[in-house]
Amino acid sequence: APSTQTTSATSNQPVVVGSSSGIPQLNPAIRTFSFEDTLFPLLWTGLTKYDQSGAVKADFATSWTSNPAATEWTFKLKPGAKFSDGSALDAQAVVDTFNYYLKPDTATQEANKLSTIKSVTAPDATTVVFQLKAANAVLPGAITGVRIMKMAALSTINKDPVTSGPYKVSAFTPDNTVTLVPNKDYWGPAAQLSEIDFTKTADSTAASTSLRSGDITVLVNLAHSDISTFSSDPSISLVKPKSLSQAVTWELDVSSPPFNNVKARQALAYATDRKAILNTAYYGQGAVSTTNTMLADDNPMHDKTGLIKYNFDLAKAKSLFAEAGVTSGATLTWWSGSAFPEWQAAGQIMQANLKKIGINLVIQANDTTTWSDKFYPAGKKYPGLIISNYQSVPSNPAFSMNFLLGGRCECNWNNSQYDSDFNKAVATIDPKAQLALWNAAEKLENSEVPLIIPVQSAPVAAVQSRLKGAWIEGGGQLHLESAHL
Amino acid sequence: MLKSVLTRLGWSIAIVIVSTILVFAILRVLPGDPVLARLGAATKIDPATLQHLRAAAGLDGPLYQQYLTWLFNAVRGNLGDSYFSQQPVTELLATRIPVTIELTVIAVLLSVIIAVPLALWAAARPGSLADRIVGTSTSIGIAIPAFIYGIVLILVFALTWRLFPTRGFIPFATDPLGNLWFMVLPSVTLALVAAPQLARFLRASMIDLWSVAFVRTAEGKGASRTRVVVGHILRNALVPFITRLGVTVGYTLGGVVVVEYMFGIPGLGSLAIDSAFKRDYAVLQGVVLTIVVLFTLTTFLVDLLHNAVDPRLRKDQAHG
Amino acid sequence: MTESAVTVENLVVTVPGATGPVRVVDDISFEIAAGNVLGIVGESGSGKSLTALSLMRLHRSPVRIDNGFIRVAGTDVRSLAERELDAFRGNTIAMIYQNPMSALNPVLTIGNQLVEAIRIHNKVSRRVARNQATDMLAEVGIDRPADRLDSYPFELSGGMLQRVVIAMAMSCNPRVLIADEATTALDVTTQARVLDLLRGLIEQHDMAVLFITHDLAVASEFCDDIQVMYSGRIVERGTAREVFEDPRHPYTLGLLGSLCTLDMELDRPIPTMPRDIAELSRLAPAIDHAALEVQELR
Amino acid sequence: MAEALTLVKEQARAQGVRRRALIPAIILIVIVAACVFGPLVSPYPADALGVGLPFAGPSWAHWFGTDDLGRDLLSLVLVGGQISLTVGLGATLISLLVGIAWGIAAAGRRGWIDTLLMRLCDAVMAIPQLLFALVCVAAFRPSVISLMIVIGLLMSPTTARMVRSTAVSELADDYVVAATASGLTRRRLLVSEVLPNILPPMVVQATTNMADAIMLEATLSFVGLGIQPPDASWGTLLLQGYAKMYNSIWMLIFPALIIVVTLACLVLLSDRLGSAFDGKKVMR
Amino acid sequence: MTDNDGTTSSDGTDPVIVADDLQLTFHHGKQETKALDHVSFRVERGTTLALVGQSGSGKSTTARTILGIQKPDAGRAIVCGSDVHDLSQRELRLLRQKMQVVLQDPFGQLNRRHTVGRIIEGALIAFNRGSRRERRERVAELIRAVGLDESYLGRNPRELSGGQCQRVAIARALALQPELVVLDEAVSALDVSVRAQILNMLVQLQKDFGLTYLFITHDLAVARYMAHDIAVMHRGRIVEHSDRDTLFANPKDPYTQGLIASIPVGLPRGAAVRAEFDRRLELQLEDG
Numbered sequence A: 001a002p003s004t005q006t007t008s009a010t011s012n013q014p015v016v017v018g019s020s021s022g023i024p025q026l027n028p029a030i031r032t033f034s035f036e037d038t039l040f041p042l043l044w045t046g047l048t049k050y051d052q053s054g055a056v057k058a059d060f061a062t063s064w065t066s067n068p069a070a071t072e073w074t075f076k077l078k079p080g081a082k083f084s085d086g087s088a089l090d091a092q093a094v095v096d097t098f099n100y101y102l103k104p105d106t107a108t109q110e111a112n113k114l115s116t117i118k119s120v121t122a123p124d125a126t127t128v129v130f131q132l133k134a135a136n137a138v139l140p141g142a143i144t145g146v147r148i149m150k151m152a153a154l155s156t157i158n159k160d161p162v163t164s165g166p167y168k169v170s171a172f173t174p175d176n177t178v179t180l181v182p183n184k185d186y187w188g189p190a191a192q193l194s195e196i197d198f199t200k201t202a203d204s205t206a207a208s209t210s211l212r213s214g215d216i217t218v219l220v221n222l223a224h225s226d227i228s229t230f231s232s233d234p235s236i237s238l239v240k241p242k243s244l245s246q247a248v249t250w251e252l253d254v255s256s257p258p259f260n261n262v263k264a265r266q267a268l269a270y271a272t273d274r275k276a277i278l279n280t281a282y283y284g285q286g287a288v289s290t291t292n293t294m295l296a297d298d299n300p301m302h303d304k305t306g307l308i309k310y311n312f313d314l315a316k317a318k319s320l321f322a323e324a325g326v327t328s329g330a331t332l333t334w335w336s337g338s339a340f341p342e343w344q345a346a347g348q349i350m351q352a353n354l355k356k357i358g359i360n361l362v363i364q365a366n367d368t369t370t371w372s373d374k375f376y377p378a379g380k381k382y383p384g385l386i387i388s389n390y391q392s393v394p395s396n397p398a399f400s401m402n403f404l405l406g407g408r409c410e411c412n413w414n415n416s417q418y419d420s421d422f423n424k425a426v427a428t429i430d431p432k433a434q435l436a437l438w439n440a441a442e443k444l445e446n447s448e449v450p451l452i453i454p455v456q457s458a459p460v461a462a463v464q465s466r467l468k469g470a471w472i473e474g475g476g477q478l479h480l481e482s483a484h485l
Numbered sequence B: 001m002l003k004s005v006l007t008r009l010g011w012s013i014a015i016v017i018v019s020t021i022l023v024f025a026i027l028r029v030l031p032g033d034p035v036l037a038r039l040g041a042a043t044k045i046d047p048a049t050l051q052h053l054r055a056a057a058g059l060d061g062p063l064y065q066q067y068l069t070w071l072f073n074a075v076r077g078n079l080g081d082s083y084f085s086q087q088p089v090t091e092l093l094a095t096r097i098p099v100t101i102e103l104t105v106i107a108v109l110l111s112v113i114i115a116v117p118l119a120l121w122a123a124a125r126p127g128s129l130a131d132r133i134v135g136t137s138t139s140i141g142i143a144i145p146a147f148i149y150g151i152v153l154i155l156v157f158a159l160t161w162r163l164f165p166t167r168g169f170i171p172f173a174t175d176p177l178g179n180l181w182f183m184v185l186p187s188v189t190l191a192l193v194a195a196p197q198l199a200r201f202l203r204a205s206m207i208d209l210w211s212v213a214f215v216r217t218a219e220g221k222g223a224s225r226t227r228v229v230v231g232h233i234l235r236n237a238l239v240p241f242i243t244r245l246g247v248t249v250g251y252t253l254g255g256v257v258v259v260e261y262m263f264g265i266p267g268l269g270s271l272a273i274d275s276a277f278k279r280d281y282a283v284l285q286g287v288v289l290t291i292v293v294l295f296t297l298t299t300f301l302v303d304l305l306h307n308a309v310d311p312r313l314r315k316d317q318a319h320g
Numbered sequence C: 001m002t003e004s005a006v007t008v009e010n011l012v013v014t015v016p017g018a019t020g021p022v023r024v025v026d027d028i029s030f031e032i033a034a035g036n037v038l039g040i041v042g043e044s045g046s047g048k049s050l051t052a053l054s055l056m057r058l059h060r061s062p063v064r065i066d067n068g069f070i071r072v073a074g075t076d077v078r079s080l081a082e083r084e085l086d087a088f089r090g091n092t093i094a095m096i097y098q099n100p101m102s103a104l105n106p107v108l109t110i111g112n113q114l115v116e117a118i119r120i121h122n123k124v125s126r127r128v129a130r131n132q133a134t135d136m137l138a139e140v141g142i143d144r145p146a147d148r149l150d151s152y153p154f155e156l157s158g159g160m161l162q163r164v165v166i167a168m169a170m171s172c173n174p175r176v177l178i179a180d181e182a183t184t185a186l187d188v189t190t191q192a193r194v195l196d197l198l199r200g201l202i203e204q205h206d207m208a209v210l211f212i213t214h215d216l217a218v219a220s221e222f223c224d225d226i227q228v229m230y231s232g233r234i235v236e237r238g239t240a241r242e243v244f245e246d247p248r249h250p251y252t253l254g255l256l257g258s259l260c261t262l263d264m265e266l267d268r269p270i271p272t273m274p275r276d277i278a279e280l281s282r283l284a285p286a287i288d289h290a291a292l293e294v295q296e297l298r
Numbered sequence D: 001m002a003e004a005l006t007l008v009k010e011q012a013r014a015q016g017v018r019r020r021a022l023i024p025a026i027i028l029i030v031i032v033a034a035c036v037f038g039p040l041v042s043p044y045p046a047d048a049l050g051v052g053l054p055f056a057g058p059s060w061a062h063w064f065g066t067d068d069l070g071r072d073l074l075s076l077v078l079v080g081g082q083i084s085l086t087v088g089l090g091a092t093l094i095s096l097l098v099g100i101a102w103g104i105a106a107a108g109r110r111g112w113i114d115t116l117l118m119r120l121c122d123a124v125m126a127i128p129q130l131l132f133a134l135v136c137v138a139a140f141r142p143s144v145i146s147l148m149i150v151i152g153l154l155m156s157p158t159t160a161r162m163v164r165s166t167a168v169s170e171l172a173d174d175y176v177v178a179a180t181a182s183g184l185t186r187r188r189l190l191v192s193e194v195l196p197n198i199l200p201p202m203v204v205q206a207t208t209n210m211a212d213a214i215m216l217e218a219t220l221s222f223v224g225l226g227i228q229p230p231d232a233s234w235g236t237l238l239l240q241g242y243a244k245m246y247n248s249i250w251m252l253i254f255p256a257l258i259i260v261v262t263l264a265c266l267v268l269l270s271d272r273l274g275s276a277f278d279g280k281k282v283m284r
Numbered sequence E: 001m002t003d004n005d006g007t008t009s010s011d012g013t014d015p016v017i018v019a020d021d022l023q024l025t026f027h028h029g030k031q032e033t034k035a036l037d038h039v040s041f042r043v044e045r046g047t048t049l050a051l052v053g054q055s056g057s058g059k060s061t062t063a064r065t066i067l068g069i070q071k072p073d074a075g076r077a078i079v080c081g082s083d084v085h086d087l088s089q090r091e092l093r094l095l096r097q098k099m100q101v102v103l104q105d106p107f108g109q110l111n112r113r114h115t116v117g118r119i120i121e122g123a124l125i126a127f128n129r130g131s132r133r134e135r136r137e138r139v140a141e142l143i144r145a146v147g148l149d150e151s152y153l154g155r156n157p158r159e160l161s162g163g164q165c166q167r168v169a170i171a172r173a174l175a176l177q178p179e180l181v182v183l184d185e186a187v188s189a190l191d192v193s194v195r196a197q198i199l200n201m202l203v204q205l206q207k208d209f210g211l212t213y214l215f216i217t218h219d220l221a222v223a224r225y226m227a228h229d230i231a232v233m234h235r236g237r238i239v240e241h242s243d244r245d246t247l248f249a250n251p252k253d254p255y256t257q258g259l260i261a262s263i264p265v266g267l268p269r270g271a272a273v274r275a276e277f278d279r280r281l282e283l284q285l286e287d288g
Ligand SMILES: Nc1ncnc2c1ncn2[C@@H]1O[C@H](COP(=O)(O)OP(=O)(O)OP(=O)(O)O)[C@@H](O)[C@H]1O
Pocket: C015, C016, C024, C042, C043, C044, C045, C046, C047, C048, C049, C050, C051, C060, C061, C062, C063, C214, D282, D283, D284
């Protein structure tokens, strides 16, 4: 059992942030692990950012406006800002950064969100103008992930990165540790921690051991199984997002049998014992998704009315499966990743239930690369496989429901109605009209079942109680910009 | 003398080359696509870019050609770039090599410090209670995998008694004492794995020596048991023991893989696991090369040392 | 009657066997007077070496001395503590071993090993001990002794090594010397020279010697008294002359009869031991210890 | 093999080691039998969820307790043992077959083939086993079969060296000279004269290899690169137990115990068989 | 047994071995050992040549060269008319049926993993002699010829005494009805009493089967008893080669003289002891 903490914490003590994956490199455009979303905001500023409630807030931009059609956006910047090397951080730097992100060679995960941008210009040192290919009402939210870098220093980014955020790097061992110290040239409120060490922990148990012993201050992704053992520990506080921000998504190939038949997909949705999965695999952390949709019940954009409820019902599942030609004796495959114990637990629950209606579920666990090879990128065929996965679900549907757009989702779902509803919603500035469009799209999602979404859950971070001010964003990212001892 | 050293060096180089060929071949048999893996599971990328990235990572062309390119570059100190981070592999290795060497050296020293007294205690009286205690306990000690030692040490010394940190690392140059403090549990873990093997080996060779005639000669002279055991038996057992130490170094270099992983030490071992998980061939290949070179170098040095300890070999070379 | 240098009474040595301990030396008694050489001959496995080792308590488990009294130069060997035993071995009694190559530590110079032997019993400086060692090598007839001290055993020939071993045994001037097959590994010419050397040393130092050998011819030349061992017992004893000229026990007879000699008749089979020799030897009269005392008084 | 085994028995009897070798042998047999037959008679199928409360400690109903899904841990350990032991046994067989062929080939044809084969051994052995295994399973998907092959091949150079050195010293023995002089062909000499003399030490080597193989599999599984769930070996059970260490220490302790006991018995057995074969060294 | 196939004639003109100027030097590092230094000799059919000399004088090397196990640097070794080192592997193997060997170490020369029966049968199997049953019969015949009985066939060499092992080795050597048997220190490791039995048996076998022996020993007395001719080797050279009576009566080479002189002579008259032995033995046997 965890005992009392050595609490002689001076502000000189480094704050150690542990996570199961290391940081392989520092270029924020090339984001590999979600863990890096905790690091990059400490080092680089964006034009905009999300706050705890999921609203878009000013970051380096002070204000922004669009034309009525939402095809041109103008951002005003803070004047007189500097990079950590003292050079000017101005509109030109912003333009250069965006041009780098938009280059087809740049393998960045932000590409989809930025796809509507046609050009970026800097009429003066504190103004940046975006020309769009199509109307986009949510551009300020779409560009939060773009970190303003000094492009001239890109080549040395792993050795001596020039930063624009509250901290800068003092030491970096790839895949192991990054040491941050305050950036004196930061334009915003000064950093409050004298040192932050990002470090790799072997596995969740080693991480929680180190948290107990006080060797790490912050554990970014606490294993679900550890949540209950820490919740009674006064020296540790658990940090959760305001809303459930992670959807458990099981992907099916809707372009090949048997899951090209919507009945088979619905059958699977009915065969899913959501409660058991929530309680056993996710240790009760989260909520079941009765309507099998991305947006959780607590999302203001979610409207239950008129949606099908997929209650656990094996009889119904059996008859729907039979209609889709999946009869007793059929075999399906659960394609899981070995790094995620909850995926395997869910698979085992599914296996036990499907067995009751005569369907064999073969469970295969894979290392991450093998796992993703099977279905990624979109367009691959994987008949009969159920692939466990999850998605971050920021509260704005534009950045969660976009996953189901044609050609995007590895489930190969192509629904032109859904796409047009979505695109219209993105281009609509009026909130009411937008909401109606979201609901229409969600209805399609609910009846067509492109994905099985049994549960919405939330990533939980654990921090030593002496550290205050850490919070988790709607998309699941832990933020330490305002953390202090 | 010089000639035999050079021949041995030649063989060592050949061994390094053959083992890199083996690893290279194995790694390329089933290409999961590291380029794709790097991009993560949520980006769309067009085939031309993919091809371009592959070429940049040296993943096109026939296998032997890939190997020769790699070898040619390796000889010139260029081991390519990590597929993931695009960092030069040599740079990744550079910071980690000293860490692993330090850990290995400390661990091997510790294991010798544990093993030699145990073996002496046991072999002083073959068949005695002490002998049987050492014999059985080292047999059990060998049966315990490194990670179990690690878990127990962490639970006891780090979590319950809070004597040492559960994990972490400070470079020696930054803070020598802090560095050693972090090294204690990992090196003890490694030593606990290696020590029973060394102790058993030494005990067995010493007990064998009891039945050799010159030991009876020494006893017959009236030499005390201590003198017989230390001056004659141990002295002779040292010759094979030194060779065995070379093997232990190799074994420990393998053990660092798990131990560095458990204790979050940024050495070659944790790099090996990371790159194995990510299929970062360039890095994995570099790690293997480094460890093979380290091991082969140790073997080479052990050979030289062996010659120095064994007068038969020493004199042979003086003549030759 | 003067006190003999070695007295052994009712010695029993056992090793564990499948059905309880086996007596490999079975209740033997003998004495050796100072200046005398007692030869033990007998077939392989008859217990010669174990008898010799018992005198120094150099036997190893599972061999154990079960019974008997052993006195060497006035010391009751069986009652010695381990410490005392160290002072006793090498100083009072010393041993020469069969194979000189393996009797010396291969990784130490012979100088080191000689100096060790001296310094264990005499508190002298390394330098003094080294000088003594040089003298001893000279005494056993090794030329350039000072140079040889820094040689390793593998650099010397068998005959030279045997001399080194003899020098080592003599280093502390022991009262009693045991030679177990000391010349068996040497070829005939070297053997003759080493035996001459030993003879000289024994006379010079007035030592009692227990001389174990397979070779009846050597025994007959070298020993004053001879005792024949057969399956752990002494079956025949007497002066060398008596034993060889007038053997009484059937085993001794068989042994002598089947020996190849230069003057033996050719073209007829060599007499061999009868098959039921074990049976025969049980029938033979037990050795009369009183008779031995008489012999020694003579 | 049968001949080798009778010889083992015979020699063991001669040396009186049989009794001491018996204890680990019996424990091993019990473990193997439990793994093979236990699941057949167990009231709880290993894959039945919720036969008990999740994370329950040892009790009369569940001797080893239950895991996070409420499965019976004892059943899981026994079923896991089937895989661990299969990998161990398979790898051992492969290492022996390959190693013996490799070593005999080298010893039988001295000269450059010998040099080549032995340097290949050196090259394989220059890569620490665990690291090499890591490389292999990174390249091949880890499965029972692939682990068996990889581990078996990794251990074969050690075996080959051992075979070669025994064979070379056997070849220098008088009986080989006598057999050669009596007209045996080289191949027959190796197969019918030398090989039977190599097999008994190979029994010792086999137990050592088996211990190594089980250890290697467990270690690989522990770092997540061994047997993949839902297949469970002792190593994966241990990993899962470790992950749930703070919820239920039993999930860690029992798999760890069974691994250590099995390996210790194998080590002790190989020790004692080994000393049984050292008949030559009699101390006096 | 039908060993006399009609080719045996002891007229002194039918050499089984002709060693012609054999030379062999061993190199270890920079050191050289001249193991064979212009060694030449002949052994006539049905006779025994004893090779004597001290350890390391090259006796075994000579034997190995004759047997085709060791290749000489120069010179020829002709056995039964064929140059051993000129033959192909196949031909040499066939020639081996005619020459067999018995070595010094009683235990070492028998494969400890085979039974006595299998050891003797080994040579027969190697040359596919006869059916299984015929081989069995032949093995039984052989074991009796060396003075043991069939009960030994199922035993393991470890269960035999040194003398019995040596008998088995001789039985194996006789299995293929050879013309030549090379005995390299074949009795040196045995106790005197056992040695006498084996020597007697060897003499008898030679008479029965017309065997030719190359008999290696370092014991001059044994050589005298066994051999027709004796060759003395010293440092790889044959320093003296003559018939046994000449050698002992009139040794010419100083080395031979030294050798004879250093034999201990302290033993009482052997003949007297032997006579006494016979008499007493009879007496005691009667008593018992
Ligand atoms: N350590 C031991 N364990 C068991 N038996 C032993 C041991 N040492 C000796 N023996 C047995 O004791 C008996 C006597 O042995 P010993 O060595 O005294 O014979 P020996 O007469 O010296 O023979 P050799 O002439 O061969 O040297 C033998 O039968 C031997 O097998």
